[in-house]
Amino acid sequence: MPSTDRPAGHPPPGTPPAVTAEDVGRVFRSEYGRAVAVLTRVLGSIDAAEDAVQEAFAAALRTWPQTGMPPSPPGWVVTTARNRAIDRLRREATREDRQAQAVLLHAQLQPAEPTEEGPVRDDRLRLLFTCCHPALSTAAQVALTLRLLGGLTTAEIARAFLVPEPTMAQRIVRAKAKIRDAGIPYRVPREADLPDRLRAVLAVVYLVYNEGWSASSGAELVREDLCAEAIRLGRLLVELMPDEPEAVGLLALMLLLESRRAARTSPGGDLVLLAEQDRGRWDAALVAEGQRLVRQCLRRDRPGPYQLQAAINAVHSEAVTASDTDWRQVLALYDHLLALSPTPVVALHRAVAVAEVEGPAPALELVDHLDLGDYHVFHAVRADLLRRLGRRQEAAGAYDAALALAGNARERAFLERRRAGVSTT
Amino acid sequence: MKQYLLSIYQPDGPIPSADVLEKVGRELHALNEDIKAAGSWVFTGGLHDPASATVVRVRGGEVLTTDGPYVEGKEHLGGLWVVNAPDLDVALGWAERASRATTLPIEVRPFHDRAEY
Numbered sequence: 313m314p315s316t317d318r319p320a321g322h323p324p325p326g327t328p329p330a331v332t333a334e335d336v337g338r339v340f341r342s343e344y345g346r347a348v349a350v351l352t353r354v355l356g357s358i359d360a361a362e363d364a365v366q367e368a369f370a371a372a373l374r375t376w377p378q379t380g381m382p383p384s385p386p387g388w389v390v391t392t393a394r395n396r397a398i399d400r401l402r403r404e405a406t407r408e409d410r411q412a413q414a415v416l417l418h419a420q421l422q423p424a425e426p427t428e429e430g431p432v433r434d435d436r437l438r439l440l441f442t443c444c445h446p447a448l449s450t451a452a453q454v455a456l457t458l459r460l461l462g463g464l465t466t467a468e469i470a471r472a473f474l475v476p477e478p479t480m481a482q483r484i485v486r487a488k489a490k491i492r493d494a495g496i497p498y499r500v501p502r503e504a505d506l507p508d509r510l511r512a513v514l515a516v517v518y519l520v521y522n523e524g525w526s527a528s529s530g531a532e533l534v535r536e537d538l539c540a541e542a543i544r545l546g547r548l549l550v551e552l553m554p555d556e557p558e559a560v561g562l563l564a565l566m567l568l569l570e571s572r573r574a575a576r577t578s579p580g581g582d583l584v585l586l587a588e589q590d591r592g593r594w595d596a597a598l599v600a601e602g603q604r605l606v607r608q609c610l611r612r613d614r615p616g617p618y619q620l621q622a623a624i625n626a627v628h629s630e631a632v633t634a635s636d637t638d639w640r641q642v643l644a645l646y647d648h649l650l651a652l653s654p655t656p657v658v659a660l661h662r663a664v665a666v667a668e669v670e671g672p673a674p675a676l677e678l679v680d681h682l683d684l685g686d687y688h689v690f691h692a693v694r695a696d697l698l699r700r701l702g703r704r705q706e707a708a709g710a711y712d713a714a715l716a717l718a719g720n721a722r723e724r725a726f727l728e729r730r731r732a733g734v735s736t737t
Numbered sequence: 738m739k740q741y742l743l744s745i746y747q748p749d750g751p752i753p754s755a756d757v758l759e760k761v762g763r764e765l766h767a768l769n770e771d772i773k774a775a776g777s778w779v780f781t782g783g784l785h786d787p788a789s790a791t792v793v794r795v796r797g798g799e800v801l802t803t804d805g806p807y808v809e810g811k812e813h814l815g816g817l818w819v820v821n822a823p824d825l826d827v828a829l830g831w832a833e834r835a836s837r838a839t840t841l842p843i844e845v846r847p848f849h850d851r852a853e854y
Contacts, residue, residue: 447825494847495739497824505826 331376340369343386344463345548349435350390352498355397358442358460358488364400368393436461437552438499440545444513445496452487453516459484461548462541472523472538510553514562514618517545521566525573526720539573542566550605557609561619564605568625571598583726587634599629620649639668656682660690672700688717692727699734707734738821740779740848741828745841747815749787764838772820772831783816815841819848 344365351361368389382388443456454473458464464472470480490496501509524538546563553559575589584590606626609619624645631637646662659682667675676697684690695710711731718724752758772778787806794801806813818835822828825845832843 445825447829494845495822495824495828497826501826 331381333373333377335381336369336373336376339372339385339389341463343389344369345439345461346386346436347389347393348460349439351393351397352439353435354394356498358491360397361393362460364393364397365389367396371396434500436548440513440549440552441500441509442491442496442498444509444516445491446509446512447494447496448487448490450516450519452483452490453512454519455480455483456487457516457545458520458541461545464541468537510556510558513549514558517542517549518562518566518618520545521569525569526723536573539566539570543570557612557614558616558618560605560609561616561622564602564609564622565618565625567598567605568602568622568629571595571602571629577722581722582729583722586628589634591632594629602626603629615648615652617649617653620645620652624649637668639665643669656684657687657689660684660687660693664693667697667700672697676701685713686717688714688723688727690714691717692730695730695734699730704734738823739825739828739850741820741822741825742844742846742848743818743820743828743832743835744844744846745815745817745835745839746812746844747839747841748812749810761838761840765835768831768834768838771834772818777820777822777827777831779819779821781816781818784814787813 347365347368348358348361351364352358355361355364371392372385372389376382439460440457443460444453448456451473455469458469458472459466466481466484467477469484470477473480475483500506520538521542524536524540524542543563543566546559546566549556549559550563571594572586572589574595575591575593576584578584602622603626606619606622610623615623624642627638627641627645643662643665646658646665650658650662660679663675663678663682666678676694679690679694679697682690691710691714695707695714698704698707698710708731711727711734715724715727715731718727753761769778769781790806792803792805792807794803818831820828820831822831825847828845828847832845836843
């Protein structure tokens with residue numbers, strides 16, 4: 313009998329594998345946003361949707377370890393949440409409560425599970441556009457997106473953005489109240505408004521990535537959880553809007569940056585610049601995916617800022633060593649980017665490419681005309697150009713200016729080492 | 738349907754020239770006609786300048802009446818619309834047109850639902 317061959321202690325055939333709290337947590341992270349989006353459509357209320365989905369996950373934590381993972385965890389969560397919400401409405405709604413009655417009727421007519429992928433995709437997209445509505449502040453947009461689509465707790469979001477938890481909780485409560493009271497619609501904007509509104513959505517996702525890539529303060533340079541969350545949202549956007557080249561461009565940009573993360577810090581956690589990175593430590597799979605996406609979006613010939621930044625990073629990722637970098641190509645892409653978004657920060661990055669193609673003197677000339685005195689990177693770039701021109705004393709002064717403005721401990725350590733390198737004493 | 742207040746914030750000072758006002762008036766008239774055509778219309782009106790305002794408050798049973806607007810400032814409420822709209826985006830659309838016509842900022846605020854009282 314084959315079953316006697318099994319070592320003792322193994323479950324008999326047919327017994328589902330044990331489900332741990334971590335397994336439920338994984339499902340929570342990947343399915344929370346989808347479930348809240350579906351329930352928001354069914355119930356017409358973000359708060360009611362969140363309550364129902366959280367109840368469903370609490371139920372999952374109790375039952376899955378006993379029953380095993382259901383065949384479709386997302387379907388189980390949506391169905392359970394929907395049934396809980398209907399039960400609650402039945403208990404709480406009075407006969408005169410016409411809105412609750414309408415929701416009950418509507419909910420009962422809906423299929424129990426998201427049977428088609430189409431409407432579900434739309435639900436998440438609708439929720440993302442609702443979170444990123446221009447009537448909400450950027451801070452509220454970011455917090456709501458992480459909360460409702462990323463399933464991050466208020467405490468996690470507060471930690472990521474270094475604000476006290478009550479502040480973040482209040483921000484989220486106020487944003488949800490504004491959606492409800494002001495009547496911010498739960499829908500994807502019409503075609504004519506889409507480009508403007510998509511810009512806000514992409515900006516929020518990139519902001520999350522940037523906060524992870526280079527935390528504005530704190531001890532660690534990189535916050536991997538935020539980078540991962542932004543990439544997950546970026547993948548979702550591309551899945552939902554495959555025809556938007558800027559969405560593809562943003563994902564490509566994040567993947568190419570992400571491919572270098574391991575090489576970007578030394579074993580001690582210090583910042584390592586692109587030119588000095590061990591390129592063998594770059595994640596080849598992410599590089600390949602990012603480059604493929606860059607080619608895919610640029611083929612549409614509607615280049616936007618994210619596509620161009622992705623293309624610049626693709627050029628870097630193609631160079632086997634730093635000295636192989638095709639700086640002329642990088643500069644050409646920066647010329648294009650500066651024409652599209654003529655901001656001083658883009659001009660500053662372009663000047664770095666100018667330094668590689670034409671030398672530090674013309675680059676310094678460009679940098680000195682920029683009005684970026686409050687930005688530590690401006691002083692760091694100036695310092696580097698001055699150092700390369702042998703103007704050590706001025707370089708030291710510029711490093712001091714950068715140090716006075718940099719908030720991240722790892723960046724500060726890097727600048728201090730550079731400062732020591734040009735110190736004449 | 739929700740109800741929204743659209744209010745115009747207007748700098749105090751000299752009244753713009755007749756041609757400017759004439760153009761603004763024409764655009765606002767067209768906007769009002771479109772709001773009516775959309776079934777959103779409730780009310781609109783322009784206000785006299787803030788010097789025409791009077792504030793009444795009762796303190797300890799005493800009525801105190803003061804000349805001038807409630808808040809002193811360089812800008813004051815210059816006029817308003819009350820519109821019905823299915824959601825904020827529609828109200829913001831009317832506000833955008835009002836802002837284009839008047840070249841002034843328009844604040845959009847939802848009223849409480851009547852059931853909330």
